[in-house]
Amino acid sequence: MTTQTTTETQAPATPKAPKALSYATLGGAVLSFASTFLAWTWTAEFPGNLTVDGYPGGLQLLTLTGALLTAVLVLGGLGIPGLRWATPGGKYASVRLMALATFATTWFTVIAIAVELGGLVNLEPGAWLAAVATALTVALSFALPREAEPTGTSGWATFAAFFKAPAPAAAKELPSWAEILLIAVAFGIGLLAFTYGIGTEGAEDFLGFLLLIGFGVAALNKSGLSRRLTGLTVKHKNVTVTAAFVSAFAFPFTQTSDAYTSVGTNILIFATVALGLNIVVGLAGLLDLGYVAFLGVGAYTAALVSGSPNSPFDVHVPFWAAVLLGALASLIFGVIIGAPTLRLHGDYLAIVTLGFGEIFRIGMQNLDGTSGPDITNGPNGIPNIPDLEMFGFNFGESHTVLGVELGRFSNYYLLMLLVTIVVVLVFRRSDQSRIGRAWVAIREDETAARAMGINAFRLKLLAFALGATLAGLAGTVQAHVTYTVTPAQYKFVESMPPNSAFLLAAVILGGMGTVSGPLIGAALLYLIPAKLQFMADYQLLLFGIALVLLMRFRPEGLVADRRKQLEFKETGQLDTPKGDIGLSKAGV
Amino acid sequence: MTTSTNPAPATTPVLDANGVIMRFGGLTAVNNVSLQVNAGEIVGLIGPNGAGKTTFFNCLTGLYVPTEGTVSYKDKVLPPRSHLVTQAGIARTFQNIRLFANMTVLENVLVGRHTRTKEGLWSALLRGPGFKKAERESHEAAMELLEFTGLAHKRDHLARNLPYGEQRKLEIARALASQPGLLLLDEPTAGMNPQETQAAQELVFAIRDQGIAVLVIEHDMRFIFNLCDRVAVLVRGEKLVEGTPDVVQADERVVAAYLGTPFEGAPGDEEVAEVRAAEAKAADGATSTTSKPRTEEEGDTE
16 A cells, blocks of 8 residues: 555655546445445334335435545546546545545444444344445545655654645636536535434434534545635625525525424524624634623513513513613623723633623522512523514414415524624624724734724723623523523533533634634534433533544634635745844844 | 935924833833934934833833823823824834734734724724725725835735744834834844845835834944934933934943943953963864854954
8 A cells, every 4th residue: 555655656746546446446435325225224213214225314315425425526536527626626635534424424323223223133234335335435545645745754644644635726717607606506505414414313313414524524625625615705705695694594494393493593592692702702802701691681681671471570662672772781781891801811801701700690590589689580580581573473473484384483593593694794894894903903912902003991892892782682582582581591601502611612613703613613512412412411521522622633713714714825834934033143 | 315314403302201210119120211302313222131222112102101201292291001102193113023913914004004093883884985985095005005115915914924024024014004203113123134134224214204203222233323313322221322323332331331341450462362372272173173163253243
């Protein structure tokens, strides 16, 4: 294997794999593909129906997708006309990763069948075929030449070189309608993947899905496709934003029941709040560990004026007024907390905001009539918040739109989507302005920013207050979605989002300073605990491990922001050239 | 360029630091320093390491609150708040370059324009015609400055990825973006080679020709004496001498401050010869060859 690569990689440009090897890999992929049409087990006890000969089902669909993509990448690498677009970047690294994705999902499935049903006897020949075929594909893919020389002689460096891929060449100009169509298709695929992920039934399906997505996305990165797509989205910014919202808008229409739209609604609430936090953390660089309190302020305000029979105020203001009140209350709360604490920096600010977050929760707990005035019913919170009704449209009832029945959660999902659009707009517009630049400058170097005439305290307070207002806005909707507002919903950390720790994690996991980062991060951080209920006891442990791994291997988050992208675009030169300084020292 | 070193008959002081004292606990870093900078003048501030030059700069720009004394800009006393000082019209660079490393070159300069633009959050959110006009003007002004400093072709690079000399230039461009009447440069040529130093000198003259007064701290004496109309020497927190480069260069106290005073029993010629002979005897062999190139190099670099 290695001898072959060394002879092949004489030319440093792009080593070519022997055709036979590529076709063998292709054969492996085709075999894996075929295996999904066979039965993998004999009983339907295993989630998803894997017992049918003739068509794939359940987890087999994932293997099928993986195998298909592997085949496409191999063919792209072979330069088959019509498929060359698939691998503008790494021809072989992408195949390796895609083969690994298929392998991981398939073996996970096979092992899960054996473990859950109690033994290897439960595997039908189809499963054996799938396991062997995917393993074979991986083995063959590793025989394909490396596209980069290892950086060292250590085992790790040799291994890592298998996954290094050259950057794609500049894309050919396409007519703009074709580019826009590509963006639309990409978002369509994204929506499809999201709907599949949200609709997975068992933890097995979801884990298999995560494995495929994880390795698959890495493969697409290596193949250069995602770089191409990013290029397109940057070029057609408005189209991209529109496409994103159209696919988000389409989501409830793809659902047959309200079960998964409720998940979608909660993800949207979580994601919107995370995006608000991104202004504070990602742009202005203020580490806020008590951010969920602002969501609570908005929710409590909306609950108090919602006309709930359990609210001490016997008022029922229209929703738009409740939204304004909630946002205003959060704004005031934000300024009150921000004004004294923003004189602190870094860790100190984090600790103080953490404290204020807890003070809010405990304060709400104590306004129960015994420890303080009776406003919030203490730990019981404010239940029976009525459903919204606007222009005769009751959010609590099902409506049929375009032949699709939209249940309660679909209604709230669409309302929440409006709030998300507002927050995205606020984020984007404030980021790309004098104010946003000043925030980033403060984050980068506060002393220098002040020396450039920036009133750092005032701008930090503005970021803090704006973030608080946006969270309050989301809170007013959340109060109606959940029917009940209790202090326990607004803890620093618990096993279900949104809470301060998860919000911060969503921002950091997704990518600070970006719009899509927190949205993706929030979706993952909501779905993973929700789908993997069987691991509930270890959830925080896994969460911690995941964060540590992320910080080690991808500190910029899943989506790198514009500036970080730039950092990678240039030649990886990290600091000023050292030779220059040494030379000039002699001249002084 | 150098021909225009007129002594600037204009007597209007741009900067007037009056009796500035800065104490850190028991240490008096700057002791009763007064300094004036007139319009269109380039003034140098020199002194040995630890003399309090940068501390004095920080007092001028509001990063430190002086224990005593006032700083006024065009007859207005400045509040010791850094952003208000910049707003008034004093911009500065830092000794250890402090760019916004993860912002692009253009963005760095745009940040410098912060005080000269007013568009707030609402204007940014609503994106009215006023906002667009202001952004366009800011971009044009920033690009003009980048052309001026020769960085226009690197507008979209991250500041951290610029070579050292260009980072210094960018810092100056960023400072100029705030349209200052006085520019404070803290060691602008530190770590530069002779060509770069020469270019920096041209740049400072060009800035002065735009009507901006410059106060510069520097250790490179040739640079300072070529550049400045007036030089002040700071030693142990106190102003020792102030005057034209010739006056300062000739002043014995300045030489003493840098090199130390010769003590009473200075070694005579014969003693020096004695030591040399002893050294030569001891180092007879390979060791002497290693020391030779070093002395040559020292002679080259003064």
